[in-house]
Amino acid sequence: MKDSTKTITNDREISYKEIVIIGNGPSGITLSFILSGNWCYYNGRIHPDDMLTARLRSMPQEKSLIEQDLEFLSQGLEGRSRNPVAVLLDSLNHPFDDQDLQKRAPELLAWKHHPQKYIDHVVVGKGNPGGCWHQLDENVTTVSVSSWMELPGLSFDKWESKQCNMKVVCSCSDIRPPRRVKIKQVAKYYRDYVQLMKLSKNFKNFSYVTSIKPIKDKDMYEHILSSCRNEDVQFWEVQGYDVVKKKCFTYVCRKVVLATGTSDAHSNLNVPGEFTNTDWIFHDLKQFQNAVVEMKRNQRSAETDPILIVGSGLSAADAILKCSQFDHPILHVFNSYKFLNENNFPKNLYPEYNHIYKIMKKDIIIDTYKPLMRHVVKEIYSSIKGKRVQIVSPDGVVSWHKVSLIVILVGYVPKLTFLPPEFDAGNTLGIHENQPIDSIKNPIRILPWSYEVANSPPGLYAMGPLVGDNVVRLIHGGAVAIANHLCKRRRK
Ligand SMILES: Cc1cc2nc3c(=O)[nH]c(=O)nc-3n(C[C@H](O)[C@H](O)[C@H](O)COP(=O)(O)OP(=O)(O)OC[C@H]3O[C@@H](n4cnc5c(N)ncnc54)[C@H](O)[C@@H]3O)c2cc1C
Structure with a gap:
């Protein structure tokens, strides 16, 4: 596969990516972190659910969750999402929070960086990394406590104390009691996260995706897809506009992930x-x-x-x-x-x-x-x-x-007008067909262990509120499930 960028006309760049993620909010950022080779492992701590501890211990400890059997690990769990892998990751990240928030037991996951596991991808988003958090009223206080807004590998308290250290006048301790914070702080945490975790190179910010479609005729992109002519794979075309460069762009890719959130328009x-x-x-x-x-x-x-x-x-x-x-x-x-x-x-x-x-x-x-x-x-x-x-x-x-x-x-509704016309702006993709996508009443129907969109040609995934994982602490599961599925495919 050529990883080349070709300028076909003066105003359009065409390039190849393995995966295009649409939306640079917490969902897109978390998936980019994992696709960049950051894998999570069970750290051996005990979970209040004995059966979950037993299942975790029965699996090979040296293997990351990205390579494990998520269906087995998620068995019988109940939580705040309809999606079992979202509940699994939430249980591992916040083991006691729903029983007693004041206890705040440490997470059961450790993250390790494997540069060789990097999967080529780009995250396209309308504004700064952080998605809708840059559009909300910055002085309002979050509903969730700060630890529930965290992305993998960087605690909110640590990030805050780093900021304090940078300003030299530091009076913050590392771990603080549960507290709600201003939206302004959360938006900054997400923007900084992308930088601190060295993800910036994967991000195409201030850019809109205007259309996606399955590629029916590979010859159209002969110069990019020549080496995989005989592969029986569904490729996708993603078109968009880069507001900074004032240029249209096209990505040819194997997988597209919908991570657009559901708050782009008001009901x-x-x-x-x-x-x-x-x-x-x-x-x-x-x-x-x-x-x-x-x-x-x-x-x-x-x-x-x-x-x-x-x-x-x-x-x-x-x-x-x-x-x-x-x-x-x-x-x-x-x-x-x-x-x-x-x-x-x-x-x-x-x-x-x-x-x-x-x-x-x-x-x-x-x-x-x-x-x-x-x-x-x-x-x-x-x-x-x-x-x-x-x-x-x-x-x-x-x-x-x-x-x-x-x-x-x-309420809010997503804007999915960039989907192919036959998807009717997403209306054909919900758990209730022919109704608009709604994060609570009609999320996108996905396959539970891979987060692939059920009613679509292969290669389309969705995560976050689009699939009913409505708060930040629930989106980790979608990212792990997608990465797990991609890695299984690669091994095959
Ligand atoms: C008012 C309000 C308060 C909330 N409070 C909390 C809270 O306290 N705690 C909590 O956990 N959650 C809260 N949430 C929910 C939280 O915002 C979401 O769970 C989380 O942001 C979802 O992340 P996401 O990345 O999936 O989507 P988003 O954060 O919505 O990010 C998706 C981004 O993709 C962009 N996008 C959409 N279409 C395109 C396109 N075609 N091209 C390029 N980019 C596109 C969107 O504009 C957006 O910036 C709140 C939501 C709202 C609306």
Whole structure:
């Protein structure tokens, strides 16, 4: 195989890569780390699940998980993901966390670098390494504790103390109690991680993938694929645009990994008037928060009408927190308060979300907050008399409310329009066919031990929230499963 780059025209570069990873967030970074020859090994520690310890000990200790039988190791495990390898890796990385976070036992994995195991790959991403963490509001605090945001081989505490050391004035200790950190810090940790782990050469940042497709006619890329003409392998074409070089690019590759996350676009209510005015109707938390601050700064007298918040997730909770800072009246339309319950968000770690849970449940009544559970927004309308919204109650009562701002925070959806037309922007790939991909309700259907996309020609993989591994601590499993599958293929 020629690993050549050929400029065919002035504005397009064509090159060969074994693997193209689309998305440079935590998923793409973790997979790049492993494909760079960093392999994980069981370190011999005891897991609280005796059966898992027994299975780990029964396997050849000198062999990395990348070469082991993941199906055997994952047997009977239960956890926060539908994907067994995600649960396995989570169990090994955070053995006691779900029983008692304060115990924080050490992980059961050790990482070793084998330069000879490097697999040729490129990670293409729209911005800096770190994915959506560079797009979120940087001053918001993470939901997860810092150790759950970590990527393999670099603890968040160690990274922070390294930063302190660099600044000479160091007062941080190596291991700190569990704590939540600012999104700004997490985004910086991911960007630094790529540098510190020497992965930068694999990254093509500030670049968009615009289309992928299986190559039907190898002759089209004769100059690149001449040495494997007779191989019975599905090759893929990945096209994109490099924003920095202002150049189109094409990769010809054997495997494509979808690691795009699911937060590139906002879900909508799709009601009349929703898109008529972007000055006071928002779908983005950050823009809404800025608008609230701006409104309060200008002290516009007409703006004492309530703010309408739609949604029952964390973004909606953050929107409530923002309005509460100014004691501004809130109308809150939502389906259920269950997501914010104490199991998901223990009071000691999340006092602010616990308070919102209680006001949504009406355990605490506040003058400036009106919960409208199971109500539905039907129409948004503005005239010289003001901005109004029509809301229908569960028993069908229709009412109109004056509002000052509206924020609709009903989730995110991935943008998979770069997939081949026959995949219908991903709608053919979900566990429920012909429905849009959704990280919770309709993740991409994958083969559990390899993370290959089930309804696709060979060579397409997916990981992260796209397959239902919705938080960072769950994405390690996908990266290990993909690497494990690739290595098995190579050995064959
Ligand atoms: C508001 C919010 C709060 C969250 N809080 C937490 C938390 O506290 N703890 C936690 O563990 N998780 C949290 N998450 C989830 C977490 O962000 C994800 O689990 C994690 O970032 C997934 O990593 P990823 O690499 O798969 O995707 P992402 O981080 O989304 O990265 C994928 C990147 O790929 C880019 N991309 C998409 N399409 C293309 C294309 N065609 N070409 C090039 N690049 C492309 C995207 O723009 C994005 O930058 C939160 C998510 C949101 C939205």
